Amino acid sequence: xxxxxxxxxxxxxVDLGHGDQVVLPRLSLSLQRGERVALLGPSGxxxxxxxxxxxxxxxxxxxxxxxxxxxxxxxxxxHNIYMGRLTEHSAVANLWNLVRPLRRPWQEVGELCARLxxxxxxxxxxARLSGGQRQRTAIGRALYQQRPVFLGDEPVASVDPHQAxxxxxxxxxTHDTCVIALHQRELxxxxxxxxxxxxxxxxxxxxxxxxxxLADLDALYPExxxxxxxxxxxRPSPMPSMPCxxxxx
Numbered sequence: 001x002x003x004x005x006x007x008x009x010x011x012x013x014v015d016l017g018h019g020d021q022v023v024l025p026r027l028s029l030s031l032q033r034g035e036r037v038a039l040l041g042p043s044g045x046x047x048x049x050x051x052x053x054x055x056x057x058x059x060x061x062x063x064x065x066x067x068x069x070x071x072x073x074x075x076x077x078x079h080n081i082y083m084g085r086l087t088e089h090s091a092v093a094n095l096w097n098l099v100r101p102l103r104r105p106w107q108e109v110g111e112l113c114a115r116l117x118x119x120x121x122x123x124x125x126x127a128r129l130s131g132g133q134r135q136r137t138a139i140g141r142a143l144y145q146q147r148p149v150f151l152g153d154e155p156v157a158s159v160d161p162h163q164a165x166x167x168x169x170x171x172x173x174t175h176d177t178c179v180i181a182l183h184q185r186e187l188x189x190x191x192x193x194x195x196x197x198x199x200x201x202x203x204x205x206x207x208x209x210x211x212x213x214l215a216d217l218d219a220l221y222p223e224x225x226x227x228x229x230x231x232x233x234x235r236p237s238p239m240p241s242m243p244c245x246x247x248x249x
Contacts, residue, residue: 008033008177009057016046016053023049024201031179036172038188038209039181041198042221047181050198051151054179058149063175065142067153069134073127077118077137080126081109084144109144115170116140117163131158139167143174150178157183165191185217 007030016024024046031037031054039047048067055062063084071080079098082105086094093102113119116136126134135158142150150171156164164184168191171178179196182188188195189209197205197220205220 007031009054011053014053016049018049024053024198024203027053027203029196029203029206031177033177035177035179035194036192037179037194037196038192039179039196039198040183040185040188040205040217040220042223045198045220046201047198048153050196051153051179051181055151058151061147061149063142063145063147063150065138065150065152065155067157067181069138071126071134071138071141074125076123076125077113077129077133077140078106078109078122080137081112081140081144084141085146109140112140112144116167132160132163135159136167139171143170146174148176150175150180152178152180154181154183156180156187161187185214188217189214 009031011027011029013026013028015022016027027050039050041047055064072083078101082097082101085105089097089102096102097105110119110122113122116139118133118136118140121129121133121137126137129137135155139152139155142152142155152171155171156167159167161184164187168180168187171180180192189212192209195205195207195209195212195217196203197217199220205216207216
């Protein structure tokens with residue numbers, strides 16, 4: 001990725017929010033095509049607002065995986081993933097698919113479910129899934145859209161670290177650009193190219209992941225630090241022993 005390349009998407013002093021409520025005032029940010037961007041910050045910092053703003057601007061380029069999954073609990077895993085490309089089929093075909101799955105989508109979703117490790121759950125209603133299984137189903141629906149950009153609001157929050165790495169690798173394999181909100185600081189350092197940090201409605205961190213350590217990310221969450229850490233905040237923090245390059249766990 002060349003630093004001299006023209007930005008793919010630029011926000012220049014843009015107010016982002018909900019209706020009349022501005023959550024991220026005068027936000028300036030540039031993104032490059034091909035980046036893997038981790039979005040960090042405490043709850044309420046504006047991560048979901050930023051993702052919504054990016055989604056509105058990128059429109060049909062985006063495969064979207066929301067924080068609360070947005071799944072239809074009464075429908076099977078297959079049908080929920082199929083809905084990622086619902087508009088590609090006629091209303092009659094979609095109705096028929098509810099009763100008898102269409103051959104080609106069934107095969108396509110089956111192959112995707114195998115990669116997600118939920119191939120045995122395709123006929124199971126989402127209401128009967130665990131939190132991690134629902135998360136993989138939501139990711140599957142986003143992947144099934146086959147769009148170049150993946151935006152995810154904590155898409156790996158309900159799975160173990162090993163599974164999170166597998167899912168992020170799958171997202172990498174199927175999208176050329178991604179912006180993903182998460183709370184796992186180690187993943188932000190080891191798997192992503194760049195880290196954006198939000199706090200109190202401001203972008204307070206924007207740096208290559210390889211140049212950051214856990215102490216840099218801890219600064220985004222000062223309320224979680226014990227008093228002893230606050231007193232010792234001036235001391236240099238050791239770099240983590242884990243590698244800080246995307247794709248290495």
